[in-house]
Amino acid sequence: MQWEIVIGLEVHTQLSTQSKIFSGASTAYGAAPNTQACVIDLALPGVLPVLNKGAVERAIKFGLSVGAKINSPSIFARKNYFYPDLPKGYQISQYELPVVQGGSIKIEVDGIEKTIRLTRAHLEEDAGKSLHEDFHGMSGIDLNRAGTPLLEIVSEPDLRSSAEAVAYAKTLHSLVRWIGICDGNMQEGSFRCDANVSVRPRGQEKFGTRCEIKNLNSFRFLEKAIDYEARRQIDILEDGGAIRQETRLYDANKDETRTMRTKEDANDYRYFPDPDLLPLEISPDWIGHIASSLPELPQVREDRYVSELSLTAYDAAVLTSSREIADYFEATVRVLPTQAKLCANWIMGDVMAQLNKEGIEIPACPIQPDSLAALLTRISDGTISGKAAKAVFESLWHGELNKDVDAIIAAKGLKQISDDGAIDKIIDQVLQANPQQVADYRNGKEKAFNSLVGQIMKATQGKANPAQVHAILKKKLEQ
Amino acid sequence: MTLTVTDVKRIADLAYIEIDNDEAEATLTQLTGIFDLIETMQAIDTSSVEPMSHAQSVTQRLRDDEITETDQRDACQAIAPQVEAGLYLVPKVIE
Numbered sequence: 209m210q211w212e213i214v215i216g217l218e219v220h221t222q223l224s225t226q227s228k229i230f231s232g233a234s235t236a237y238g239a240a241p242n243t244q245a246c247v248i249d250l251a252l253p254g255v256l257p258v259l260n261k262g263a264v265e266r267a268i269k270f271g272l273s274v275g276a277k278i279n280s281p282s283i284f285a286r287k288n289y290f291y292p293d294l295p296k297g298y299q300i301s302q303y304e305l306p307v308v309q310g311g312s313i314k315i316e317v318d319g320i321e322k323t324i325r326l327t328r329a330h331l332e333e334d335a336g337k338s339l340h341e342d343f344h345g346m347s348g349i350d351l352n353r354a355g356t357p358l359l360e361i362v363s364e365p366d367l368r369s370s371a372e373a374v375a376y377a378k379t380l381h382s383l384v385r386w387i388g389i390c391d392g393n394m395q396e397g398s399f400r401c402d403a404n405v406s407v408r409p410r411g412q413e414k415f416g417t418r419c420e421i422k423n424l425n426s427f428r429f430l431e432k433a434i435d436y437e438a439r440r441q442i443d444i445l446e447d448g449g450a451i452r453q454e455t456r457l458y459d460a461n462k463d464e465t466r467t468m469r470t471k472e473d474a475n476d477y478r479y480f481p482d483p484d485l486l487p488l489e490i491s492p493d494w495i496g497h498i499a500s501s502l503p504e505l506p507q508v509r510e511d512r513y514v515s516e517l518s519l520t521a522y523d524a525a526v527l528t529s530s531r532e533i534a535d536y537f538e539a540t541v542r543v544l545p546t547q548a549k550l551c552a553n554w555i556m557g558d559v560m561a562q563l564n565k566e567g568i569e570i571p572a573c574p575i576q577p578d579s580l581a582a583l584l585t586r587i588s589d590g591t592i593s594g595k596a597a598k599a600v601f602e603s604l605w606h607g608e609l610n611k612d613v614d615a616i617i618a619a620k621g622l623k624q625i626s627d628d629g630a631i632d633k634i635i636d637q638v639l640q641a642n643p644q645q646v647a648d649y650r651n652g653k654e655k656a657f658n659s660l661v662g663q664i665m666k667a668t669q670g671k672a673n674p675a676q677v678h679a680i681l682k683k684k685l686e687q
Numbered sequence: 688m689t690l691t692v693t694d695v696k697r698i699a700d701l702a703y704i705e706i707d708n709d710e711a712e713a714t715l716t717q718l719t720g721i722f723d724l725i726e727t728m729q730a731i732d733t734s735s736v737e738p739m740s741h742a743q744s745v746t747q748r749l750r751d752d753e754i755t756e757t758d759q760r761d762a763c764q765a766i767a768p769q770v771e772a773g774l775y776l777v778p779k780v781i782e
Contacts, residue, residue: 225752232755241773242764246756250763262752281746290703292777297703338780348774476701481741489746 209446210410213438214418215373215403216365219380220358221390222334222398223266229333229357230257230300237396245336245351251295256484259284263357266389267307267331268490268498270359273387273505274326276311278495281487284331287477292349293336301360303479306330307490308359313383314507315375316525324376325364332358359389365404365415370434374427377401386506386531400425405437407445416441417451421458421465433458437465509534517541517548526556532570539577540584547588554584558601575604575611582613595670596622624673628680631664631672635680638663649685657681690718 228235231248248255271278285303308329315322336351361380367373381399384390392399406418421437424430436458441451456465504512506528513524527537533555540551559580563573583600586592592600600616609615617623625631638660639646648656664677692708695715699706706714760773769776 227750227752227754227756232750232753234754234756242760242775243758243773244756245763246759247763248756252763258750259747260752261749264749288701292775292780339774340779343771343774343776345779346769346776347779348771349777350774478701483741486741486743486745486747 211407211438211442211445212410212412213369213434214365214406214408214415215367215370215434216418217363217367217373217376218402218404219361219363219377220334220400220402221361221380221384221392223263223357223359223389224391225260225262225266225357227260227262228355229260229263229331231355233355235356237393239352241348241350242352245354249295249336249351249355251297257300257482259485259488260357263331264307264488264490265498266357267329267359268495269387269389269502270329270361270384271308271311272495272499272502273383274308274311274313276326276329277309278490279305279307279309280490281305282307282490283487284482284485285479286482287332287479289477291335291338292347293338293351293354295336295351295354299333299335300482300485301332301479302330304481307488308361313363313376313379315372315379317369317371317375322366322372324366324372327362327364329359329361332360334358365406365418370431370438373403373434374431377427377430382506382529387502388531394425397425401430403430403434403437405434405441406451407438407441416445417453419451419453419465420455422455422468424458429458429460432460432463433465436463440465503531506531506534513548519548519552523549523552523556527552530570536570536573536577540581543578543581544584544588547584550584550588551581554580558598562605574607575601579604579611579613586613586617590673591624592617592622593624593670593674596620596624621669621671623671625668625671628676631668631676631680634667634672635664635677635684638667639684646685657685690715690722 222235223229225235227233228249231246233246233249234244236244248257268278270276283302283305284300286298287301287303288298290297306328308326310328311326313324313326315324334353334356336349336354339348339350341348363376367376381392384399385392390398394400401424403421403424404418405421406416408414408416419437419441421433424433437456444451452470454470455468457468458465510524510528513519513527514521519527526533528534536559537551537555540555541548544551559570559573559575563570583597583604586600587594587597596617599620599622600613603609603616603620604611604613609619625634642660642663645656645660649660660681661674661677664681665672665674692711692715695711695718696706699711699714764770764773764775767775
């Protein structure tokens with residue numbers, strides 16, 4: 209039987225605020241245990257939560273960037289469960305009327321575009337961390353993370369393969385970083401995925417019973433966990449069994465998922481509106497203000513690179529994979545508006561390769577867009593060859609001569625010989641010294657031409673303008 | 688809606704409240720009374736009334752995103768039953 213996999217994702221993005229969602233404690237990562245857990249985070253008696261404007265603003269930004277409805281009023285609710293890293297005995301989350309309702313995200317898999325609908329995105333607080341190393345038979349609790357603002361983004365079950373799920377997660381990851389609401393650091397848990405997976409016979413309308421896989425903190429694990437889980441469910445169904453609705457954990461070491469809790473012992477969270485928090489009003493003015501501060505969105509920019517700058521869809525997608533790369537490209541192309549393709553090639557080629565080699569990100573690139581643009585200007589005006597440009601690039605990267613492109617070209621003697629007379633002279637010398645190859649070419653051996661070009665370039669130490677050499681040589685040989 | 692003693696015990700269990708049979712029976716009587724009250728209220732036509740999510744008709748005040756709390760770990764941990772290496776210690780919990 210042909211099976212269809214159905215996936216919905218819940219992604220927890222940690223919002224990049226300075227302070228927590230309901231207290232003024234710092235959210236900085238890596239502090240000594242409990243030094244950023246204030247009396248509100250500890251839920252000491254008598255404390256009250258006060259909502260962080262920055263967290264709401266980020267949620268609105270997200271909503272606007274996916275074309276969602278911003279609910280006003282929006283309501284906070286208590287999600288009740290008992291666990292020591294949740295000191296209040298409930299998590300403040302949203303149930304009815306989340307800040308963000310609906311919206312959609314476009315993904316692309318194997319060149320096919322698909323729209324994934326979002327159900328909602330709601331604000332909530334993160335829990336602390338339990339450390340289960342042995343503390344005399346007890347667990348240690350660090351509440352620094354308790355109260356960190358999260359935006360939980362829930363998709364509709366619109367994804368049909370692990371590849372689509374990964375494409376969706378990556379698009380979302382790039383978007384939240386692009387609009388500056390989340391640093392996207394997956395190692396530090398700033399972007400965590402839960403996957404709801406079910407299978408059904410192809411063509412059947414009714415969804416199968418789903419299992420939720422928790423805490424997938426890398427794209428690779430997301431893909432592998434879904435593949436494993438779908439296979440497991442298909443095997444059970446093909447053996448005549450039934451799927452039990454449950455929550456499962458992915459074990460990366462064994463590459464398998466295993467039961468965490470079944471539906472029977474699933475908690476009833478008893479959601480109710482939090483009486484400590486009043487309804488959140490979001491005025492149209494506020495929304496308008498945030499909308500006007502939103503950067504040009506990646507999809508819009510990608511389309512513009514194709515339509516206005518005539519880049520290929522592939523180039524446009526790579527250049528808009530992060531806002532930093534896109535902004536770098538933009539700053540370079542601003543200087544050379546007619547040379548978008550040249551700028552794209554150099555950024556996607558030499559710049560990215562060198563960044564990868566040194567393990568740094570583009571904001572830390574030693575060659576800033578104005579320097580790169582100065583270098584590319586010298587290629588496009590014929591001052592240096594593409595090959596010489598690589599040498600200049602090296603020098604720029606290492607900060608030589610104050611990163612002055614023209615000074616580097618002069619110091620290294622890389623200026624192309626574009627003077628017809630000078631090239632003429634060298635070509636004549638080479639032709640005289642190689643009568644056999646000249647004869648070969650005239651007898652129809654095309655290869656001899658390239659050999660002559662090679663010798664001319666050698667004689668000029670690579671400084672002759674290759675296009676000019678080709679033209680003049682051809683003319684002379686055909687005389 | 689008719690509530691049973693089993694429901695009462697389940698709710699108590701979820702809320703981590705220990706109750707014996709007598710207390711469960713007494714709670715059942717009280718809760719049933721509350722449910723009757725709710726039923727009476729639900730008989731009223733509220734289709735033209737906007738749902739109220741808070742008893743006061745004021746809206747949430749917002750705080751600017753600034754760090755205003757300093758490290759008070761020593762003071763907070765002075766009243767904790769057991770601490771070690773900056774951590775609060777609790778009976779072992781592993782899911």
